[in-house]
Amino acid sequence: MNGARRVVITGSGFVLPLGSAREDVFSALQRPHGPFLRSVADPEVAICPVPDFDLKAHVSRCKNGRYLTRGQQLCLAAAVRAVDDAGLGPDELGQAGLFLGLGPNLQARPRDDKALWLLDYLPNTVTSVMAGMLGIHGENLTILTACAASTQALGQAFRAVATGLADVALAGGGDSRLSPEAVRAYKQAGVLATGFDRPELACRPFDRDRCGFAIGEGGAVFALECLEHARARGARILAEIVSASSSLDGGSLTGPDPTGHAGGTAVLRCLEALGTEDLCVLAHGTGTVLNDSVEGEILARNTTQAMGIAAFKSRIGHLAAACGCAELALGLICAGKAHFPAIAGLETPCRDDLPLLREPLRRSPRALLLQSFGFGGQNACLGVRPWS
Known part of the structure; x- marks a missing residue:
């Protein structure tokens, strides 16, 4: 992109199995293994959940939280943390972009006790909730390209800021596939590790004896800005996206x-x-x-x-x-x-x-x-x- 503006990351919010604060996460990464467990839905499968997650601990009030899946709630919590980490206020967010990588709700089904159960099928429901809560009204895109979704969302946000469509953008995603339906779907697809003695040894990337992955969950969202905008408001810069x-x-x-x-x-x-x-x-x-x-x-x-x-x-x-x-x-x-x-x-x-x-x-x-x-x-x- 010749003549494109430089794009920097000024905020990072995350809610992950290892924690939601930088020091907690870094400390957890020093341990030999991650906090994997056997799935209650299927003990042959290993999972890595976010412990004790409660949306209210991250978001003071969210009247539409009941319409969000667990993965979408993790995404929303991460976005609120990213905005706080970047020090962004209403003036910066009003025309900010919003680019999210999300997945399907494998538990969605018609319900007599929920008038708007149609929202369970729409992955962009959290996009609407987030826009209303944070006051974001600029360029936006909800991306569903499977496991590439949130990386592609970051790429689209990068391009939007680089080409001047937005001075500020939030980008990232959230997902949770720990439900019985999701575990069953992945297992039938033949992609999950099984036959392990200890759940923390289930997922072994690039090992000759690897046999599949373990299911995790979480959310992470970043605040992106053009370099000039970030410098003008005295923002702390974490990184620069270059491609x-x-x-x-x-x-x-x-x-x-x-x-x-x-x-x-x-x-x-x-x-x-x-x-x-x-x-x-x-x-x-x-x-x-x-x-x-x-x-x-x-x-x-x-x-x-x-x-x-x-x-x-x-x-x-x-x-x-x-x-x-x-x-x-x-x-x-x-x-x-x-x-x-x-x-x-x-x-x-x-x-x-x-x-x-x-x-x-x-x-x-x-x-x-x-x-x-x-x-x-x-x-x-x-x-x-x-x-x-």
Whole structure:
């Protein structure tokens, strides 16, 4: 984008299995494993829930909260925290953009006790609630590109700010797939890890013995601004977004293209502006046999010189539509502390030619590459530089 404005992140709000405060999350990342449990709905499946979540603890009053799914509530809570973290007020939010990556409500059904049960089927219900609560009335988009959704939402917000459609934008997502319906759907699709002795060892991205992912939940939202706007109001800057890309395989309805061609194209487009010097990759890393194999090939073609490859799903599970924004939140925390955790459960890497983090990386990268690859070959990448 020649002549585009520089876009910075000035606020980060998140509600994750590891916590909702930076210090709590960083402390949790120092532990050997994430807080995984066996699912009550199916003890053969591992999950990573947000403990004791209550929307009222994050949002003082929300009369329409009853119309929101748990995943949407997590998204709303994260957005309120992001606005507070950025120090944004009504003047900045009035024409702000809103870009969210969300997923389906797998529990939706007609109900006699709920007049507006139709709202259960609409993923943009939380977008409307958020707009009303925060006073946001600018450019907006609700994105449903499976596990690439929130990363693509960040990319669209980046473009809107860079091209002058908005000076300020909120972007991110939220999701929860811990219900019996969701567990059953994922299990029948054959993507969940089973047969483990301990739930914290279920999800093992890039390990030769990987067999699937564990289900997580959470929300993360970021405040984006053009650099001039952020500086004019004296905002603290967390990072700069320098590139965004997406692509579509068009092959399988669920699995990635085995050649990794379209996914690799998205990666290359991001790297054109981001570069590979002092790079840390925030891999999609689901722990499924096929995804890790294809992603590993893409990484081997493009990022072998990276200082490290992280895989946060080994510590928080797979957050579906919200996985990208959650992993960026973790990546920025780790970059700020110059400490990235090892990939939990990685004992025998599936490839020896990749800098997969078997030990903690105690360096602060100059560049973060976020990768998200979803069902149906939905690919999205984001290039971010931590601010210094």
